[in-house]
Amino acid sequence: MMATTETETARGETKFVQGLGFVDSTMIVAGSMIGSGIFIVSAEITRQVGSGGWLLAVWAVTGLLTVVAALSYGELAAMMPEAGGQYVYLREAFGPMWGFLYGWTSFLVIQTGTIAAVGVAFASYLGVLAPDISSTAYLIKPIPLPFHLAVSLSWQQGVAIVLIVLLTFLNTQGLRLGKLIQNTFTSAKTLALIGLIFIGLFLGRNAEAIKANFSNFWTPQGVEPVESGSLLTAASGVFGLFIAFCVAQVGSLFSADAWNNITFTAGEVKNPRRNIPLSLACGTGLVIVLYLLANLAYLCILPLEKIQHAPDNRVAAAAIEVVFGSAGAVIMAVAIMVSTFGCNNGLILAGARLYYAMGRDGLFFKATSRLNSRNVPGVGLVLQCVWTCLLVLMRTQTGVKTYGNLYNNLLDYVVFAVLIFYVVTIAGIFVLRRKRPEAERPYRAFGYPVVPALYMIGASVIAVVLLFYKTQTAWPGLLIVLSGVPVFYLWRKKSH
Numbered sequence: 234m235m236a237t238t239e240t241e242t243a244r245g246e247t248k249f250v251q252g253l254g255f256v257d258s259t260m261i262v263a264g265s266m267i268g269s270g271i272f273i274v275s276a277e278i279t280r281q282v283g284s285g286g287w288l289l290a291v292w293a294v295t296g297l298l299t300v301v302a303a304l305s306y307g308e309l310a311a312m313m314p315e316a317g318g319q320y321v322y323l324r325e326a327f328g329p330m331w332g333f334l335y336g337w338t339s340f341l342v343i344q345t346g347t348i349a350a351v352g353v354a355f356a357s358y359l360g361v362l363a364p365d366i367s368s369t370a371y372l373i374k375p376i377p378l379p380f381h382l383a384v385s386l387s388w389q390q391g392v393a394i395v396l397i398v399l400l401t402f403l404n405t406q407g408l409r410l411g412k413l414i415q416n417t418f419t420s421a422k423t424l425a426l427i428g429l430i431f432i433g434l435f436l437g438r439n440a441e442a443i444k445a446n447f448s449n450f451w452t453p454q455g456v457e458p459v460e461s462g463s464l465l466t467a468a469s470g471v472f473g474l475f476i477a478f479c480v481a482q483v484g485s486l487f488s489a490d491a492w493n494n495i496t497f498t499a500g501e502v503k504n505p506r507r508n509i510p511l512s513l514a515c516g517t518g519l520v521i522v523l524y525l526l527a528n529l530a531y532l533c534i535l536p537l538e539k540i541q542h543a544p545d546n547r548v549a550a551a552a553i554e555v556v557f558g559s560a561g562a563v564i565m566a567v568a569i570m571v572s573t574f575g576c577n578n579g580l581i582l583a584g585a586r587l588y589y590a591m592g593r594d595g596l597f598f599k600a601t602s603r604l605n606s607r608n609v610p611g612v613g614l615v616l617q618c619v620w621t622c623l624l625v626l627m628r629t630q631t632g633v634k635t636y637g638n639l640y641n642n643l644l645d646y647v648v649f650a651v652l653i654f655y656v657v658t659i660a661g662i663f664v665l666r667r668k669r670p671e672a673e674r675p676y677r678a679f680g681y682p683v684v685p686a687l688y689m690i691g692a693s694v695i696a697v698v699l700l701f702y703k704t705q706t707a708w709p710g711l712l713i714v715l716s717g718v719p720v721f722y723l724w725r726k727k728s729h
Contacts, residue, residue, distance in 0.1 A: 247604040249316065249500040252408045255508045257416060261495045261579050262303075262516025264419035267426065268347075268576035269354035269569055270488025271524055272549035275531060279541045281481040282474070283453030283467045285446040285532045288540075291478060292528050294691075295485035296521035301688045303492055303517040304679040305659045307510030310496050311676040312665070314505030317590025318496025319658055326661030326668075329594065330721050335654050336591045337717035342643045343651060344584040345617060347491065348577055349624040349640040352393035355573040359392055361566035366392055375628055375636055383628040383636055394622045396574070400581050401618040407607035408501055411582045418575025425568040426523050429549060433530020437556040442539075446532045453477075455541055460702050479698035483648050486695075489524065490651065491576075492517050494583035501586075506675040585613035595728030596721065646710035649703070652696045653714075656689050 253261070279288050309322040317336075324332030339345075360366040368389045375385040404411040453467040459477050467477035495512055499505050527549075531540055534552040543551040549569070553561035585601075589610040592602030598616065605611035627639035662678055662685055678685050700707045 247606065247608055249604065250408055250608045251501055251503050252412060253498060253502045253508075255503075255512060257412050258495050258498075258502055258508050258512035259516045259519075260412075260416045260419040261498065261583065262492050262512050263423065263520050264415050264575045265491035265494045265579035265583065266489055266516070266520045266576075267419070267422055267523075267572055268351045268488070268491075269358075269573050270484065271426070271527055272565070272569055272572075273546045274484035274488050275528055275548045276540060276543045276546040278481045278484050279537060280455070280457045281459070281467060281477045283456035283477075283537075284449060284451055285537060286450035287453065287467065287474070287478065287481075288532070289525065289528055291481045291485050292521075292525050294478075295482060295489050296525060298486070298688060298691055299489045299492060299521060300514070300517050301679075301684055302655055302659065302692075303513040304510075305662060305681075305685045305688060306493060306496065307513050307676050308662055308674060308678040308681075309658070309665075310499060310509040310513065311506040312672055312674050314499040314502065314509060315590065316497065316500035316586045317593075318499055318587070319493050319654070320497075320587055320590050322496075322658050322661050323654075324594070326664045327657070329596065329725070330718070331657065332594075333591065333596045333721045333724070334714055334717045336587055336597065337720060338647060338650055338654070338714050339584070339587055340597075340617070340620065341716075342640075342647045342713060344580060344587070345621040345624055346640040346644045346647070348397060348580050348584070348617075348621045349393070349638075350644060351573045351577045351580065352397045352621070352625060353389060353638065353640075355396055355570055355577070356389045356392035358566040358569045358573070360389060361562055375630075375634075377630070381630045382639065383630050384626050385628050385636065386626060390625050393625050396577065397581070397618055397621055397625070400574075400578050401614050404578070404582050404585075405605060405607065405609060405611045405614050407609060411578065411609075414578045415575065415582065418571060418578060422568070422572035422575050423519075423523070425571060426527060429553070429568070430523065430526045430530045432556055433533050433552060434526070437530075437534045437552065439534050439536075439555065442536045443533055445536045449537075455538060460704075463702075465702075476698055476702055479695045480702055482695050483645075483699070483703070485524075486652070487644070487648060489517075489521065491580060492520075494579060497583040497586040497590075510676040581614065581617065584617050585610040588613040588616065596724050643713070645706040646713055648710065649696055649699045649707040650710040650714045652692050652699075656692050656696070659685050659689055 278291050313321050315321045320332045320336045323335050356366060366388045368387050370388045373386040375383040377383050456466040456468050459465050459480050465473045467474045499509055502508050531548055531552055534555050540548055550562050550565040553565045588597050588601040591597035592599055601613040624640040628636040629639050629642055631637045
C-alpha cells in the first residue's frame with residue numbers, strides 16, 4: 234500500500250488517512266463479530282447436539298478455529314498491509330481470479346447479505362418496543378416474481394433499509410466519524426454482553442437448571458435430525474454426534490465471523506504491520522471468551538429444553554426474562570439493537586475497502602477505486618448500500634401468502650463457501666513462504682506449519698460434512714462462487 238500511496242500523492246489524488254490505531258482496529262474486529270447471533274443461535278445448536286456439554290464444545294471449537302485463523306492471517310496482514318485484505322492475500326498467493334472470486338462472493342452475498350441480516354435483526358428487536366414494526370405490516374404487499382421470489386416493503390424492511398442508508402451516509406463523511414460510531418457502540422455492546430454474563434452466572438443462577446444441565450452434561454436429548462427426513466441425530470451414536478456437531482458449527486461460525494474485516498481497512502491502520510495482527514488476536518480472543526461465558530450463563534439460568542425451544546430462538550431474552558420478568562424482553566431488545574447497530578457500522582465501513590482494491594485492479598467498477606473528498610471510498614459505500622437494500626426487499630415465497638428473506642437463504646448457501654475461502658487463504662501462507670521467502674514478515678503465523686495445517690484440516694472436515702449433509706445449501710453456495718468465473722474473464726477483458 235505504501236507504493237500506491239506515494240503514487241497517489243505524486244498525482245495529487247486523494248489518499249487514505251491512517252486514522253485507525255490499535256484500539257480502533259480491535260474495536261472493528263470485535264464489533265464486526267458481535268451482532269445478533271450470540272443471542273439467538275444457541276437454541277438451534279442445542280436442538281442439534283442436545284446437551285450443555287456439547288453446546289459449550291461447539292462454541293469452544295468455533296473459538297479455536299477462529300483464533301487460529303486470525304493468528305494465521307496475522308502473517309499475511311503484516312506482510313501485505315494493503316486495502317482489500319483477504320482479497321489481496323488470495324490474489325498474491327493464487328492469482329487474480331481467486332482474489333476476484335472472493336471479492337465477487339463478498340459483494341454478492343457474504344458482506345451485503347450479512348449487512349442485510351443484521352439490519353433486519355435490528356428492526357426485528359425494535360419491533361419489541363414498537364409492535365407496529367413487523368414483517369407482516371406492509372407498506373407494499375408482496376409482489377410475486379418468477380422462481381418463487383417476491384418483492385415487498387414491510388415496516389420491518391423499511392427500518393432495516395433506513396438503518397443501512399443512515400450508516401452508509403455517516404461512513405461517507407470520513408473515517409473519523411465511522412471510527413467514533415464503531416468505538417462507541419462496540420464498547421456499549423461489549424458491556425451489555427458482560428452484563429448478560431454477570432446476570433447469568435451470579436444474579437439469575439437457577440439451581441434446578443444447573444442440576445438438570447450439568448448432571449446430563451454430555452447426554453444428547455431432545456435432538457433434531459441433522460437433515461430433513463433423516464434418522465441420523467446426535468443421539469444415534471458416535472457418528473451421528475460427530476455429524477451433528479459439524480452441522481452445528483454453521484450457527485456458531487456465522488456468529489463469530491467477520492473478524493477478517495479489519496484486513497480490508499489495512500490502508501487506514503497506523504503501523505499496520507504491528508497493529509493488524511495484534512488486533513486480530515486480541516479482538517477474536519476477547520469475543521470468543523465472552524461467547525463461551527454467555528453460553529455458560531444460559532445454562533445457569535435456563536433448563537436445556539427452554540434453551541432449545543426459546544420463543545423465536547431468542548435465548549438471551551428468555552434468560553433475562555427469568556430474572557427481570559416482562560421488562561427483560563425490553564432490556565434485551567435494547568441491548569441487541571445497540572449490538573446490531575455497531576455490528577453493521579463495522580461491516581459497512583470495511584466492505585467498501587474491499588471493492589476499492591478490486592476497482593484498483595480493474596476487476597470491479599472503476600468508480601469504486603476512487604476516494605471521495607473525505608478520503609473514503611464513497612462510490613463503493615453507495616454501491617454496497619444499493620445492493621444490500623435490494624437484498625432486504627427481496628423475499629422467497631415459502632407457502633401461500635408466507636414469505637422468507639432471500640438474504641437468509643443466500644447466507645445459508647455461502648457458509649460452506651466462506652469456510653473454503655478461509656482454508657485457501659491460510660494455504661496461501663504456505664504458498665507465499667515458498668514463492669517469496671525473502672519477503673518481510675514482521676509477524677509469523679503462530680505454530681507454523683502445524684497450527685495453520687490443523688486449522689485447514691478441521692475446517693475442511695466441517696466443509697465436507699456440510700457438502701454431504703447440508704447438500705441443499707452447500708451446492709448452491711459453490712455455484713454462487715463459480716458464477717464469478719465468467720464474470721472475472723469478462724471484467725478482465727474489459728479492463729485490457
